[in-house]
Amino acid sequence: MYIAGIDVGATNLKFGIFDEAGEMVHMRVVRSIQGNPEDTAAQIDGLIREAPVRAEMIGVGVPGTVFMPSGLVYSGNLKWPGVKFAEMLSQITSLPVWLDNDAQAALAAETLPGGACFGVENAVYLTLGTGVGGALLIGGKPWRGHDNSGAELGHFITHAGGLKCGCGMYGCFEMYASAGALYRMSGGVRARSVIDRARAGDEKMKRALHTYAREVANGVCSLYMIFRPQAIVLGGGVSAAGDILKKEILSTVRPAYNFSRDDIAAVLRFAVMGNNAGMAGAAALARMNMSRIL
Ligand SMILES: [Zn+2]
Numbered sequence: 642m643y644i645a646g647i648d649v650g651a652t653n654l655k656f657g658i659f660d661e662a663g664e665m666v667h668m669r670v671v672r673s674i675q676g677n678p679e680d681t682a683a684q685i686d687g688l689i690r691e692a693p694v695r696a697e698m699i700g701v702g703v704p705g706t707v708f709m710p711s712g713l714v715y716s717g718n719l720k721w722p723g724v725k726f727a728e729m730l731s732q733i734t735s736l737p738v739w740l741d742n743d744a745q746a747a748l749a750a751e752t753l754p755g756g757a758c759f760g761v762e763n764a765v766y767l768t769l770g771t772g773v774g775g776a777l778l779i780g781g782k783p784w785r786g787h788d789n790s791g792a793e794l795g796h797f798i799t800h801a802g803g804l805k806c807g808c809g810m811y812g813c814f815e816m817y818a819s820a821g822a823l824y825r826m827s828g829g830v831r832a833r834s835v836i837d838r839a840r841a842g843d844e845k846m847k848r849a850l851h852t853y854a855r856e857v858a859n860g861v862c863s864l865y866m867i868f869r870p871q872a873i874v875l876g877g878g879v880s881a882a883g884d885i886l887k888k889e890i891l892s893t894v895r896p897a898y899n900f901s902r903d904d905i906a907a908v909l910r911f912a913v914m915g916n917n918a919g920m921a922g923a924a925a926l927a928r929m930n931m932s933r934i935l
Pocket residue numbers: 795796806807808809810813815
């Protein structure tokens with residue numbers, strides 16, 4: 642059986658078809674249609690019809706809060722203010738649809754063979770991008786909460802009374818650990834340039850990256866305290882800083898009563914599934930969840 646795995650981003654829509662073994666047999670990348678879920682559903686239907694093999698189920702990852710099984714999505718990035726997208730897509734394609742948050746899909750991809758948490762039962766996934774997203778794997782299963790909406794790991798408070806966050810609270814982790822936070826800390830340099838310049842020895846950018854790493858470390862240590870995971874995986878644009886970011890994070894870790902810096906070093910990993918993670922993970926989630934329902 643073939644499964645379509647789709648990663649709907651704010652800019653691009655990535656479409657892949659995966660076989661039983663999870664190997665991608667077909668891929669297309671097209672521009673996303675902003676603010677119009679009906680057109681996005683029609684776009685996906687077209688991609689399924691044009692594909693050389695026929696998908697029998699669909700997994701979709703979107704940047705937003707997703708309630709399953711109703712498939713209701715709230716996405717600021719896609720400008721979908723409460724859209725029943727799973728139903729919409731299922732109607733137009735006549736196929737079963739599993740819809741999920743994109744961080745949940747990225748985490749699912751990292752649990753596949755070759756991924757950063759393959760074989761791991763308990764893991765925390767953080768996307769350090771425009772915002773901070775996250776997902777949890779607990780006892781080998783994605784954790785979703787009572788209403789299936791998952792874990793918003795960008796919105797626990799690391800600075801009480803701090804900067805106002807888009808979610809309405811003040812001092813959220815996202816305000817200090819996103820790519821936007823690094824932009825602010827560097828005095829207006831884009832995250833990728835901060836990393837490149839810090840690597841090349843630019844003192845100002847090294848200081849900005851150090852300040853940023855301390856913020857990420859605060860979140861990582863708090864999450865380690867709460868979940869005691871085997872892996873904390875960093876994904877998203879900023880995670881491209883890999884080696885230098887890990888070094889900086891570990892240098893700011895203050896050991897606590899029940900963990901050392903070595904403990905954090907042992908669990909801290911970077912996402913390895915790259916650009917295809919969203920598609921592969923969405924297909925894996927569809928396979929995992931639909932086989933239970935069908
Ligand atoms: Zn927030």
